[in-house]
Amino acid sequence: MKRFLIMCAILAPVLFACGGKDDGPSTKGATPPCTPTRGAVAVVFRDSTGETRRLSVDRTEVTNAEFGRFVDETGYVTRAERGLPEDTFSYLPEEARRPGSAVFTPPEKPGPMVLSRWWTFVEGANWRRPEGPHSSISGLDHHPVVHIAYEDAVAYAGWAGRRLPSAVEWEAAAAPGAPPFHPDSDDANIWTGFFPISNTREDGYAQTAPAGCYPPNENGLYDVVGNVWEWTSTPGVGEPTAMILKGGSYVCARNFCARYRTDAEQAQDPTLGASHIGFRTVADIETKG
Numbered sequence: 001m002k003r004f005l006i007m008c009a010i011l012a013p014v015l016f017a018c019g020g021k022d023d024g025p026s027t028k029g030a031t032p033p034c035t036p037t038r039g040a041v042a043v044v045f046r047d048s049t050g051e052t053r054r055l056s057v058d059r060t061e062v063t064n065a066e067f068g069r070f071v072d073e074t075g076y077v078t079r080a081e082r083g084l085p086e087d088t089f090s091y092l093p094e095e096a097r098r099p100g101s102a103v104f105t106p107p108e109k110p111g112p113m114v115l116s117r118w119w120t121f122v123e124g125a126n127w128r129r130p131e132g133p134h135s136s137i138s139g140l141d142h143h144p145v146v147h148i149a150y151e152d153a154v155a156y157a158g159w160a161g162r163r164l165p166s167a168v169e170w171e172a173a174a175a176p177g178a179p180p181f182h183p184d185s186d187d188a189n190i191w192t193g194f195f196p197i198s199n200t201r202e203d204g205y206a207q208t209a210p211a212g213c214y215p216p217n218e219n220g221l222y223d224v225v226g227n228v229w230e231w232t233s234t235p236g237v238g239e240p241t242a243m244i245l246k247g248g249s250y251v252c253a254r255n256f257c258a259r260y261r262t263d264a265e266q267a268q269d270p271t272l273g274a275s276h277i278g279f280r281t282v283a284d285i286e287t288k289g
């Protein structure tokens with residue numbers, strides 16, 4: 001049995017949001033002007049106790065180039081590249097523990113809305129080879145890194161002297177001035193067209209866009225809606241072994257999941273990345289006085 005089938009029960013709500021063929025050049029919007037702005041901004045918000053807090057938040061999702069610098073410096077190997085250890089995951093068949101990740105594979109024609117029609121666990125797929133062993137990230141330096149498991153995101157954040165945001169922190173930073181709940185907007189990279197068959201690319205991209213190509217929210221944060229889902233440090237409600245993702249992705253469609261909004265979230269198996277899962281980091285800013 002393939003690993004993606006084993007993970008289906010956990011991943012279904014997330015993975016449902018993917019698929020479709022690329023219908024060729026955009027008919028509207030074309031490729032958005034893209035002048036990615038990196039770094040972090042200070043965000044001020046009130047937490048659940050009413051206390052004012054300041055948080056340094058990455059402007060964009062972490063990119064392939066940024067993750068590559070981490071790997072070059074540390075020699076880190078991601079979970080998708082390592083696979084799952086037998087001693088911890090003995091309940092999974094051997095083929096489900098092999099190195100690989102969940103890759104979007106668009107269906108050719110209409111059919112049942114079954115996630116296995118547009119998701120495949122591909123051995124050899126990882127952040128360096130996002131479509132499988134014969135693919136690469138050449139030309140994708142500024143696209144968000146994908147096929148990142150939770151532990152990989154935590155490791156990167158630690159290396160950078162930062163951490164992952166909680167779901168509450170993420171939403172507090174993302175919500176002000178974020179693109180509205182409007183699937184016809186060109187303000188975010190979501191799914192345009194009829195999911196999962198047709199992707200019209202009306203927002204410029206059928207898959208990931210370079211991080212930072214769409215208008216920022218009021219805090220100066222890019223892609224808080226769409227592009228890739230983002231890991232948080234918050235466990236899933238009723239699913240303590242899963243972790244919350246926020247913000248939807250380039251495969252969130254009007255006719256299916258519609259999670260292209262900052263309050264959208266989904267619990268995800270922390271050991272398994274996918275073509276549409278990335279992250280950004282935060283750091284606490286000490287408030288003096």
Ligand SMILES: [Ca+2]
Pocket residue numbers: 189190191192201202203204205206207250
């Ligand atoms: Ca798109």
Ligand SMILES: [Ca+2]
Pocket residue numbers: 061223224225226227228229230247248
């Ligand atoms: Ca995002």
